[in-house]
Amino acid sequence: IEAGEDIAQAPCHINVAQQYLQIMYENVYHEARDMLIVGTWLAMAAQFNITLELLAPPWPSVTFVPFAALNMVYETIAIVFDMLVKIMVILKLQIYFMSYTWRALFPVLLVLGVILRTFFFTRKLGGLLIAIAMGIYLAFPLTYVLGFYVLQGTSASTYVVLLDSRVFEQ
Numbered sequence: 001i002e003a004g005e006d007i008a009q010a011p012c013h014i015n016v017a018q019q020y021l022q023i024m025y026e027n028v029y030h031e032a033r034d035m036l037i038v039g040t041w042l043a044m045a046a047q048f049n050i051t052l053e054l055l056a057p058p059w060p061s062v063t064f065v066p067f068a069a070l071n072m073v074y075e076t077i078a079i080v081f082d083m084l085v086k087i088m089v090i091l092k093l094q095i096y097f098m099s100y101t102w103r104a105l106f107p108v109l110l111v112l113g114v115i116l117r118t119f120f121f122t123r124k125l126g127g128l129l130i131a132i133a134m135g136i137y138l139a140f141p142l143t144y145v146l147g148f149y150v151l152q153g154t155s156a157s158t159y160v161v162l163l164d165s166r167v168f169e170q
Contacts, residue, residue, distance in 0.1 A: 014102045017144035018095050020151070025091040032084040039077040046070040101136050109133035 010018060045067045053061040110133040117126030 010099065011102060013138070013141045013145055014098050016148055017141035018098050020144045020148035021091050021095045021098070023148075023151070025088060025095070028084050028088050028091065032081055032088065035077055035081045035084060039074055039081060042070050042074040042077060046074050098141060101140070106133050106137040109136075 046069075047065075048067055049063050049065045051061055051063045053059065109129050113126045113129030113131075113133060115126070116122040116129060119126075
């Protein structure tokens with residue numbers, strides 16, 4: 001099953017949570033792509049140098065780096081790019097964790113909790129497992145559903161924010 005099919009088959013609240021996470025992933029993806037383009041141009045400009053060499057012994061040379069200050073900006077963008085890539089990985093892991101939750105984790109924890117709840121000496125553990133199952137199946141995805149509706153209400157359904165990095169490609 002591909003990721004898109006997996007999202008489409010999920011229950012409604014899981015589906016909305018996964019779509020919200022996918023929208024956030026696309027936002028971060030576009031931002032990271034733009035940061036990579038800008039960082040590449042800045043790195044190239046920061047490394048630009050002019051070298052003057054004399055042909056007479058002892059062959060002295062002078063190197064001038066006019067845009068060396070751009071290296072600080074490049075390093076900052078490189079750190080931001082690294083963080084964005086890590087955020088992208090975390091968002092994808094959350095999408096797949098949601099799928100794993102409703103397909104495997106919730107049923108197993110719920111059934112195990114009900115079984116353990118029937119015995120007197122494991123009653124508390126069974127209740128805890130039922131609570132964890134309900135929490136990861138309902139409360140966890142519903143926090144993303146709330147985030148999705150806040151995003152939808154405040155962004156006029158224009159979810160993906162694009163920065164125009166094509167100005168550097170000319």
